[in-house]
């Protein structure tokens with residue numbers, strides 16, 4: 755598994771259910787990986803798994819990531835893709851527990867924990883997503899929710915050397931709204947300093963990140979990078995964020 759400590763910043767592109775072969779060819783041309791500055795940044799492109807083969811060997815120095823993996827290793831589970839298969843397809847990172855998987859597909863913290871264990875067993879670095887809803891934020895429950903999600907989703911054998919946590923307030927995803935910089939830093943500091951066994955993990959912020967706000971977010975003391983959805987579909991936007 756890749757040691758993530760050596761990187762200054764981690765910048766994840768989450769394509770979600772977007773892309774096509776045509777899109778990928780154009781994206782790679784615009785991204786022009788060989789011209790990316792800042793070799794201390796870790797760029798990860800998370801695409802639908804059917805397109806991995808179109809990206810393998812063409813992203814260097816960036817890495818390829820998945821967007822979910824099965825709870826199961828093999829067997830009669832129609833439609834699933836296992837961690838072993840992701841590894842076979844040269845995937846080095848994988849997002850798990852994204853709020854869209856939790857809310858639309860009913861994945862629980864316990865599911866996320868199993869997925870993380872499967873990924874670790876296959877030498878894939880998990881990117882574990884957590885975050886509160888707008889109602890939870892308004893009820894002042896953000897820290898309680900995050901504490902529960904982390905305690906239940908992060909497996910016992912995880913370490914800060916290879917597991918990444920992404921804090922994504924659900925109300926900030928795809929909405930153009932983001933918490934204040936103080937709020938982001940405060941939550942990240944809470945995760946890094948006050949949750950047992952999670953001390954000094956790499957914590958990314960996600961939710962409406964773009965090239966205009968990425969730099970001030972990543973300059974925050976307790977933010978180690980960003981997870982970018984919508985804006986990452988524009989290769990030039992993603993490149994700006996990588997270089998900011």
Ligand code: PGA
Pocket residue numbers: 768922926927928929960961962963981982983984985
């Ligand atoms: P967004 O998505 O950047 O479009 O808000 C982030 C995410 O869902 O990971």
